[in-house]
Amino acid sequence: MKVLVTGGTGLVGMALQHLVKEKNEAKEGEEWIFLSSKDANLMNMEETRAVFKKHQPTHVIHLAAMVGGLFRNMKYNLDFWRNNVYINDNVLEAAHEAGAVKVVSCLSTCIFPDKTTYPIDETMIHNGPPHESNFGYSYAKRMIDIHNRAYYQKHGRIFTAVIPTNVFGPHDNFNIEDGHVLPGLIHKVYLAQKEGTPFVVWGSGKPRRQFIYSYDLARLFLWVLHEYSEVDPIILSVGEEDELSIKEAADAVVQAMGFEGEVKFDTTKSDGQFKKTASNSKMFRYLPEFKFTPFKDALKETCDWFVANYDTARK
Numbered sequence: 244m245k246v247l248v249t250g251g252t253g254l255v256g257m258a259l260q261h262l263v264k265e266k267n268e269a270k271e272g273e274e275w276i277f278l279s280s281k282d283a284n285l286m287n288m289e290e291t292r293a294v295f296k297k298h299q300p301t302h303v304i305h306l307a308a309m310v311g312g313l314f315r316n317m318k319y320n321l322d323f324w325r326n327n328v329y330i331n332d333n334v335l336e337a338a339h340e341a342g343a344v345k346v347v348s349c350l351s352t353c354i355f356p357d358k359t360t361y362p363i364d365e366t367m368i369h370n371g372p373p374h375e376s377n378f379g380y381s382y383a384k385r386m387i388d389i390h391n392r393a394y395y396q397k398h399g400r401i402f403t404a405v406i407p408t409n410v411f412g413p414h415d416n417f418n419i420e421d422g423h424v425l426p427g428l429i430h431k432v433y434l435a436q437k438e439g440t441p442f443v444v445w446g447s448g449k450p451r452r453q454f455i456y457s458y459d460l461a462r463l464f465l466w467v468l469h470e471y472s473e474v475d476p477i478i479l480s481v482g483e484e485d486e487l488s489i490k491e492a493a494d495a496v497v498q499a500m501g502f503e504g505e506v507k508f509d510t511t512k513s514d515g516q517f518k519k520t521a522s523n524s525k526m527f528r529y530l531p532e533f534k535f536t537p538f539k540d541a542l543k544e545t546c547d548w549f550v551a552n553y554d555t556a557r558k
């Protein structure tokens with residue numbers, strides 16, 4: 244079994260590297276290859292084909308994507324749509340040409356319909372338009388599910404996808420403008436602490452999110468790779484009861500970083516989608532014993548990592 248990981252140098256890819264290389268959580272005899280954009284620009288079919296031909300993977304974990312938080316998505320819908328459509332089409336076709344029997348791609352709970360009932364489950368991906376803030380990313384990601392069904396129909400390949408909620412952990416993108424909410428909050432608290440200024444949370448603090456630690460997600464990816472045989476996607480998420488408001492997440496960051504200054508909310512900034520509460524019932528039917536790292540422990544580890552690696556962290 245030869246596993247090729249696209250996007251192997253990002254937040255989720257680095258968590259997988261940690262489990263495979265440092266924790267020995269891969270299976271005996273497996274060979275793992277982690278790609279970055281330097282190995283191949285996956286927006287280019289020839290480069291994609293060449294890297295798949297070189298490694299001849301039997302299995303693929305497809306993480307590479309143009310990724311960003313609310314504010315980057317709002318600015319670059321066209322780029323999110325085009326770049327991700329190209330990357331996904333190239334990777335799935337090159338994997339098929341190379342004879343890979345299984346591909347696990349990565350969707351996101353932010354691609355679900357904006358107007359919906361809760362909790363969201365795996366059957367609802369195509370039920371209506373996504374939130375307008377990130378329609379480019381959302382439609383590109385939704386099309387992976389179409390690709391997967393069609394590869395199964397035509398070639399019998401198990402090309403499937405997981406649907407995580409907001410991921411966080413070491414090696415995240417801590418850029419305040421472009422990154423996701425939690426790494427952005429961590430970086431802002433770090434700067435407020437250093438400069439003695441207030442910590443300003445963007446938006447009202449009222450929207451709600453489920454957060455998953457990158458190491459928990461990586462562990463679940465290994466299970467999907469080895470055991471999950473459906474083409475239909477599966478939501479990987481903490482429970483509905485673990486959903487937090489942005490204010491609660493900001494308070495937890497303040498506590499983890501030991502920040503004692505003023506906390507303000509800038510309500511002139513957009514809130515994005517109010518919530519996207521996802522159900523993990525399907526996952527727990529398969530994995531009733533799975534234990535998530537408690538949010539506060541995972542957050543503390545992430546904050547400590549950011550502080551210790553400030554100079555080299557993506558920001």
Ligand SMILES: NC(=O)c1ccc[n+]([C@@H]2O[C@H](COP(=O)([O-])OP(=O)(O)OC[C@H]3O[C@@H](n4cnc5c(N)ncnc54)[C@H](OP(=O)(O)O)[C@@H]3O)[C@@H](O)[C@H]2O)c1
Nearest residue numbers: 250252253254255279280284285306307308310349351410
């Ligand atoms: N972060 C979240 O909260 C979240 C939530 C749900 C789903 N997801 C999904 O999870 C997956 C991984 O996300 P992440 O947060 O780990 O992303 P990330 O940290 O931004 O990493 C992106 C990865 O993709 C690679 N990449 C980007 N453009 C590429 C291109 N044109 N050619 C080749 N490689 C390219 C990057 O390579 P370089 O390092 O060389 O730039 C990097 O390894 C994505 O599919 C994302 O949509 C993420």
